[in-house]
Amino acid sequence: MARTNIRATRIKPQVSELLTLRVRRTERISPHFIRVTLGEGDIGRFTPMGYDQWFRLFIPAPGKPLPRLPDRLTMLSYAKYLTISKEDRPALRNYTVRAYRSAEQEIDVDFVVHEPKPGAAPGPAIAWAGACRAGDQVAILDEGVSFNPPADTEHVLLVADESALPAVAGILASLPDDTTGRALVEVPSAEDVQDLRVPSAVEVTWVVRGDPHAVPGRAVLAAAERIPPPDGPVFGWVAGEQALPTAMRRHWITSGLPKSASCSAATGGQSADDDDLRSCPAAPGPAADLRWSVLQVAWCAA
Numbered sequence: 312m313a314r315t316n317i318r319a320t321r322i323k324p325q326v327s328e329l330l331t332l333r334v335r336r337t338e339r340i341s342p343h344f345i346r347v348t349l350g351e352g353d354i355g356r357f358t359p360m361g362y363d364q365w366f367r368l369f370i371p372a373p374g375k376p377l378p379r380l381p382d383r384l385t386m387l388s389y390a391k392y393l394t395i396s397k398e399d400r401p402a403l404r405n406y407t408v409r410a411y412r413s414a415e416q417e418i419d420v421d422f423v424v425h426e427p428k429p430g431a432a433p434g435p436a437i438a439w440a441g442a443c444r445a446g447d448q449v450a451i452l453d454e455g456v457s458f459n460p461p462a463d464t465e466h467v468l469l470v471a472d473e474s475a476l477p478a479v480a481g482i483l484a485s486l487p488d489d490t491t492g493r494a495l496v497e498v499p500s501a502e503d504v505q506d507l508r509v510p511s512a513v514e515v516t517w518v519v520r521g522d523p524h525a526v527p528g529r530a531v532l533a534a535a536e537r538i539p540p541p542d543g544p545v546f547g548w549v550a551g552e553q554a555l556p557t558a559m560r561r562h563w564i565t566s567g568l569p570k571s572a573s574c575s576a577a578t579g580g581q582s583a584d585d586d587d588l589r590s591c592p593a594a595p596g597p598a599a600d601l602r603w604s605v606l607q608v609a610w611c612a613a
């Protein structure tokens with residue numbers, strides 16, 4: 312195997328601005344997914360980028376309007392956001408564009424309904440998704456696309472838990488038709504399996520967790536570890552709860568991935584690049600959702 316010398320980095324949107332949108336409708340599409348469709352307001356200024364395009368979602372505090380919010384999330388603007396009183400401060404979370412329909416001028420966002428920890432209340436995002444009504448307002452800050460393989464990539468290996476299913480769906484729908492590879496996606500139940508638009512030579516494997524007490528990501532990790540190491544150029548992308556990308560990286564290293572494989576990692580959407588897979592950092596940043604991360608690795612055979 313040899314070094315690829317190509318770095319993968321996030322593709323940022325050309326313009327960073329806060330868009331205020333309204334809920335058009337919601338649907339419980341399966342036992343563990345709520346789809347919220349957003350439109351109206353500033354939707355005309357949304358620029359779809361495909362792949363795993365994601366955004367910061369500001370959810371108003373219960374019974375409060377959205378306060379003035381930043382057009383870009385930096386350390387400084389995040390610090391300012393934190394000065395908003397707790398009662399008025401909107402919740403800030405990261406979500407993926409599951410689908411964009413230009414004719415209807417609307418965006419679907421799929422929220423995973425996580426199994427609650429004993430005694431724990433649901434987080435503000437999933438609580439909002441379950442209770443919101445048509446006309447309710449939110450604001451989004453487009454953050455662009457994380458999936459960014461080398462230009463000549465033909466073969467992909469995608470590994471995801473259910474919270475990264477919207478990202479995998481977007482990536483598969485955006486990849487060129489002649490892409491080959493595999494996508495492994497873990498879902499909590501068989502009813503959560505979705506119909507995806509997939510290039511014909513990409514094989515999708517659904518890994519159904521079944522056990523509600525099992526740790527998300529473990530089952531898909533085990534399935535991905537059983538795949539023999541590819542012997543040609545590959546772009547590997549793994550996303551979900553941080554333990555999954557971390558364990559996948561460990562596996563790829565122990566199964567012979569070159570030390571110098573080009574690598575990029577992101578935690579809560581903040582990215583960092585490194586030429587060395589072993590030291591490729593997870594990069595915390597403003598509003599980091601430290602439990603969630605993406606790891607991308609490009610490698611090729613010697």
Ligand SMILES: Cc1cc2nc3c(=O)[nH]c(=O)nc-3n(C[C@H](O)[C@H](O)[C@H](O)COP(=O)(O)OP(=O)(O)OC[C@H]3O[C@@H](n4cnc5c(N)ncnc54)[C@H](O)[C@@H]3O)c2cc1C
Nearest residue numbers: 365405406407421422423425434435436437474477579580
């Ligand atoms: C770039 C990016 C894109 C993302 N896209 C999506 C998306 O499209 N759809 C989606 O559902 N999520 C997505 N996520 C993950 C999502 O941002 C987090 O799961 C988020 O923390 C959920 O917010 P919450 O308010 O519901 O729960 P939080 O307040 O963050 O957490 C409350 C409790 O909910 C449970 N919980 C929350 N998240 C998870 C999880 N991922 N796995 C297991 N238990 C969890 C835990 O018990 C936690 O203690 C994305 C994350 C990133 C960084």
